[in-house]
Amino acid sequence: MTAGLAGAVGLSATACGGGDQVADDVVLKLVAAEYGDASDSGSTERYWNELAQEFRQEHSGIRVDVSVFPWEDIDAEVAGLVRAGQSPDIAQLGSYADFAAAGQLYPVSELLSIPVQADFVPALAVAGEVRRVQYGMPFAASTRLLFYNKALFEDAGLDPKAPPETWEELAEAAAALKAAGVPVPYALPLGPEEAHGEALMWMLSGGGGLTDGSGSYVIDSPENVATFTWLRENLVAKGLTGSQAPAVTDRRDAFAAFAAGEVGMLNGHPSLMRQADRGQIEYGTGRLPGRNGPTANTMGVADWIMGFKQHGNREQIGLFLNFVFRKENVQGFADRYEMLPVTTPATQAMMESEEHERVVPFLQQLNAAAFYPVGKVSWAKTSTVLRQEIGSAMLPDSDIRGLLRSIQVQAEKADDAA
Structure with a gap:
């Protein structure tokens, strides 16, 4: 020292x-x-x-x-x-x-x-x-905020000054956008580019996360199981995330589609503002919607x-x-x-x-x-597993609890090896 x-x-x-x-x-x-x-x-x-x-x-x-x-x-x-x-x-x-x-x-x-x-x-x-x-x-x-297209909101009869603050409000807004003909009401990029990021945002909004207070992985927690179950049943299964499967939707493609006026809502970081400006999209932002209100802690x-x-x-x-x-x-x-x-x-x-x-x-x-738990030597391997596998949780017949348990076991093995 x-x-x-x-x-x-x-x-x-x-x-x-x-x-x-x-x-x-x-x-x-x-x-x-x-x-x-x-x-x-x-x-x-x-x-x-x-x-x-x-x-x-x-x-x-x-x-x-x-x-x-x-x-x-x-x-x-x-x-x-x-x-x-x-x-x-x-x-x-x-x-x-x-x-x-x-x-x-x-x-x-x-x-x-x-x-x-x-x-x-x-x-x-x-x-x-x-x-x-x-x-x-x-x-x-x-950090991340919810981005939404104000013009598409207006066309769908939604208040362009009032982004959704809860999951229920998000699903209702997405349904209205779909009814108005928006190709992708809510973009859910769980493809391999940054699936671990989108996954963490949803974990946090459901009261879960990747690790607990002691730094141990809690990927298969009841909160996370409930979050991905809600996502699949209330957004993906109802066609509110577009025609392309979330597992093959990458963030860069979702951002490009938002800048092209094809996406109603998605989670985004600051650089999306400049991309939306280039596409002449009038957008609004809000805190990430949570199960019962805006998410307390967003992803950084x-x-x-x-x-x-x-x-x-x-x-x-x-x-x-x-x-x-x-x-x-x-x-x-x-x-x-x-x-x-x-x-x-x-x-x-x-x-x-x-x-x-x-x-x-x-x-x-x-x-x-x-x-992200970047101070954990195991994180590099764990993030790779998340990127490759978490998108399959959105498949109609997937065993979400079993999938999260499998990822948890792989994370723990990587932790032990480290």
Whole structure:
């Protein structure tokens, strides 16, 4: 612990100055995920290259070499590099616990100055811990709200200023939308892209979740069984989720259909606002409907950045990451990709800005949001099982209790192995 604090103190002294050189011609390999689109202006590679160039103006002896991969490839890409003995110095992706458990990551206390560590939104800092030591630094975050198409609501005789707050109201609104000819009254993306996310949102709205207070998996809890049973019987079986089976409906396709005016309601994160704007959709948002009222805690998602030990560039990695987490850089990324900032100063600045008024409902939920159990080494395997299997719960003759029990057993086995 002493060494970590000493490193952090040293970083706080150097990270603020201009022109500091730790060593000549140190090249940091950065591998990151793509948040943008195919255009050069929207690509995350361009964002990172701009940031690296600005950093090099202050630290001329350090160069950051950037590689960006699509989300569906990034986890396998980094894992492959690590297995081949070619770990990046810095990686930005969706999970960190496997690498931390294998002793391959620097603790955050050895990379960031104490003030920068203290700036993280508390709930996100805790979510970055493995066995109470923080290894994952939150890089971008989001929470979820119910999105609905106001024009389709009006056409269906629904109040465009009153989104449903309960499951019963959601089902009634979906039935009215179907009667008005809406192709997908409620989009239920339980396909392999992000089925674990949609599943967690519904678990939370039914009073359940993935884990209990002690961190143990409770996937087959009575609350979760009741939630998926209600979903199948009251939305899917009545044709209120469209003609395509939820098990083969991916989030990106559901978002695209909403932006095309074909979806009445769905759960979405902040970037859906920009997509809906491009489609000229007049939309509203509301808290996720729950069994008896709005869901108390929505789902939160964070993506992570981490520093690998293999090449021993601790001080250079720390200098760069302290730069990454400056308030203007955190807020700049959040603005650029319609995400939520991960530090308290950047969050406060956005909360107080009229320009970011529509993001405020998402920001207000962040500290109380329920996150994936990313600090569990078993989560990577468990999330894969959820993505692949949970959609089959919506099949007409599926054994929901048996399916959730099977997923629970696989999660427990992964936990034991970890």
